[in-house]
Amino acid sequence: MVEYLSQELDAVFHALSDPTRRAMLQHLAGGKLKVGELAAPFDISLAAASKHIKVLENAGLLRREVQGRSHVCQLNAGPMHGGLEWMRFYEKFWNERLDVLEQILNTEDSEKEKKQ
CATH class of the missing domain: 1.20.5 (Single alpha-helices involved in coiled-coils or other helix-helix interfaces)
Incomplete structure (x- = not known):
């Protein structure tokens, strides 16, 4: 149980260690965004944005929902x-x-x- 909590905490701090990911979370605080909308303010490719989103998702800080061909992201601050x-x-x-x-x-x- 303690090891699981430690891994969870490690993932959260790792996700928060990057300024781009912190900014993405800040943008998501305003509501759901498509991946392209989430990536737009940054000078990065969609592939790079996807990697950041995956880190946030693995830490449980972001939920991604597929709606047709769009991936919609939502903040999970828990x-x-x-x-x-x-x-x-x-x-x-x-x-x-x-x-x-x-x-x-x-x-x-x-x-x-x-x-x-």
């Missing part, structure tokens, strides 16, 4: 939740560290004020 949960651990980690640092600095400031 798998991003796993990445968000993973990052929240580190958010908590750093918030705790920064809280401790704030306490130390406040204590030092208080001690300096007492000496003056």
